[in-house]
Amino acid sequence: METDDNFSSIFANYVVLLEREQVLSMIREDDETEHFSVSINCADLYDHNMNLVEALLVDPYRILSIMDLALLTAQQNILQEFTVSQRQYMSVKANCHVRIMGLMNCPELVRYHLPSSADVGKFLSITGTIIRSSVLKVLEYEREFICSKCKKVFDVQADFNQFYTLSKPSKCVTEGCKSTLFTATNFADGQPRKCRNYQEIKMQEQIHMLPVGSIPRSMWVVLEDDIVDSCKPGDDVIITGTVEQRWKSLGLQDRCDIELVVRANSIQVINEQSSKRLVTDELLKEIKEFWEEHSSRPLTGRNKILMSVCPQVYGLYAVKLAVTLAMIGGLQRVDDSGTQVRGEIHLLLVGDPGTGKSQFLKYAAKVIPRSVFTTGIGSTSAGLTVTAMRDSGEWQLEAGALVLADGGVCCIDEFSCIKEQDKTSIHEAMEQQTISVAKAGMVCKLNTRCAILAATNPKGKYDTSQDITVNIALASPLLSRFDIVLVLLDNQNDTWDRIVSDYILLGKHPLDGGLPKDLWTLQKIQAYISHVKSLKPKLSLQASSVLQAYYKAQRNADTRNAARTTMRLLQSLIRLAQAHARLMYREVILVEDAINAIIIVESSMQGAALLGSINALHTAFPKDAEEEYATQMDIILQTLKLDKLREEELAKLAQAKSKGGPALSQATEELTKIKDPSEKKLSTYCIANDIDDDAISQKKTQHSQQVQSHRLKHGSEMYHQGPTAKAQRVNETDLGAKGSSSIKSSHDLTLSFKPKEMFSSTQYDKNDEKDLNGKTQTELNKSAKLSKVSQVIGLSNLSEITDQDFELD
Secondary structure (H helix, E strand, O other): OOOHHHHHHHHHHHHHHHHHHHHHHHHHHOOOOOEEEEEEEHHHHHHOOOOHHHHHHHHHHHHHHHHHHHHHHHHHHHHHHOOOHHHOOOOOOOEEEEEHHHHHHHHOOEEOOOHHHHHHHOEEEEEEEEEEOOEEEEEEEEEEEEEOOOOOOEEEOEHHOOEEEEOOOOOOOOOOOOOEEEEEEEEOOOOOOOOEEEEEEEEOOHHHHHHHOOOEEEEEEEEEHOOOOOOOOEEEEEEEEEEEEEEEOOOOOOOOOOOEEEEEHOOOOOOOHHHOOOOOOOHHHHHHHHHHOOOOOOOHHHHHHHHOOOOOOOOOOHHHHHHHHHOOOOOOOOOOOEEEEEOOOEEEEEEEEOOOOHHHHHHHHHHHHOEEEEEOOOHHHHHHOEEEEEEEEEEEEEEEEEHOOOEEEEEEOOOHHHHHHHHHHHHHHHHOOOEEEEEEEEEEEEEEEEEEEEEEEEOOOOOOOOOHHHHHHHHHHHHOOOOEEEEEOOOOOHHHHHHHHHHHHHOOOOOOOOOOOOOOOOHHHHHHHHHHOOOOEEEHHHHHHHHHHHHHHHHOOOOOOOOOHHHHHHHHHHHHHHHHHOOOOOOEEEEEHHHHHHHHHOOOOOHHOOOOOOHHHHHOOOHHHHHHHHHHHHHHHHHOOHHHHHHHHHHHHHHHHHOOOOOOOOOHHHOOOOOHHHHHHHHHHHHHHHHHHHHHHHHHHHHHHHHHHHHHHHHOOOHOOHHHHHHHHHHOOOHHHHHHHHHHHHHHHHHHHOOOHHHOOOOOOOOOOOOOOOHHHHHHHHHHHHHHHHHHOOOOHHHHOHHHHHHOO
């Protein structure tokens, strides 16, 4: 059996051979009174000497003290290798400690749940979250006493098990002396002789590691010497130490309250490492193969990923894209002056009950490793930010939901139920990503670098004629901090209700008759989001010009929402474009990313939207993502008057088509050449509803004849005058009967056009059985749509075409 001397020499040799750099940096430090430490990987030490590690696990206190003494020997051995002149700036540090990290990964040593009474005395590695920290204290751990009779001087150690109580010895340790009178020896100024830094922190089990319905337990952890102040509330940590019991002094007939604590030997903050562990080499290979397979149709590949997001909810394409971008986030940047601009994306879901808002919040909380899910009912500003707690006569800070979610997402359901005075407390947390605390004499600042995903119901029935601030009773300063605000309106739609009920009851997907088979698993989505967060895409000049033009257009719109079109809108566009580039696994932000960022923001614009109002609830996945993007890109760039950039993008799409990439249909190519807004609106409708090219050509010929007839009847001045004159013309003639409320502004009348459910070209027709006349249901639907197009073309005033005209009776 190995003796203590053998263990000491073995460990000293190990340090000299394998930890030489750490020892050299320690002996070169100037301050000899400070505490220093050397980190030792337990797995490497086990490979060096198995018996030493086994003895450490059996009797940790004895072996750790041997290691500390051996570290002194190792310093002396290394110091002797240098000359006298070189030693001038080196010294042996007496206050040195060995910190053990990286215990072997087995259930007996590595725990994700807090230990129980059966683990007392064991040396364990425990993973948890810090929720409370006490102030730094100075602890007297040893005191000298002198016997009044024999003048024997001896040391008394503070009792850890009784909260470091220093008690007088019961009798003299000298043989034959039975004196019970002792005097404590101090310095001349009366100060304690031997003290050390001391702090206690409270660790809680990680919420995402617990089964549903379990309440996380918490435990105090004692930090000493150089590891104090090494973490703060909200940090995820791995603590290696010994499980101990402690109790307060007992009186006669008092109940003994014993609590378990961990006396830490080392502490390691793992805020960033928890997500990196999910990414493996095999996964990286799968990701590269996935994007190589979809290199010619990248948006189709993106939609396959989006289909795997919250798969229990059918459709909601816009919401799934927004939630995914919020989980990925943008890039945080720091100005030359040191001002930080956040990269996290905040999302607010506003919708009627039963629209799936809470499902998306719960899914996001599962995907992101550092996440907190809470509700606004009963939540206060202290519960969301920081609470000042009084424990054992002293004040301590306990982290709230936003601090605990630092580096992840904080999901807040029923956001409107938070009290008005409590909502203002999260302004700083949302924009500056910090919380300034000045409570109970403690002044500090904590990080809240998390994305906030909130859901709320409207105040009563959502009134589309009113501003969003009126419908949800949120003030403009708070609303402007949300990058995305999606409105989910549960409007009556028989087709949508039938499809959703089939999806829930029969598991029948409208695209292929069944649920998609190649969905990504939750673990793969977790790892992919964790990996793409490491990408740092750069903004290209073309994408920058698109975002700038859209921001100017929204600022100049007559019906703009003042709470949404602030300078924060431009920052939100940049963050969304960065997140979309990350989602597409790119290092450069392209025009495609800028267009998709604009499409997401469009749903928040309401009256000033370039694509018209969008009900995110009824957005389904498109059949051809590339073709839909081509249509929307053409509309947006033409509306923003970026004709040169539009031509370049069309050329790229044509080049992709020639290489076998995303093939633009003939109808889409013709659509990009049309200048007349009314004719473009008609053609766009035909494309979105899958009407074949021959029918489009036939109806466009009839449409052109109607255009010529209309011009002969009313004159061509209406088609050549400015937007204001056109609005006046329409108002004075045909639209006058509908009331002036039908006209929003000249900007909306000439530039804002969008076919019914333009956001998605997904077809709801799923019955391909032939009727008695030998026609399928799809053919009948197309016939009905063509009939409706004929009615639309027959309108006397082409500017009167609206989305409602395209609805089937």
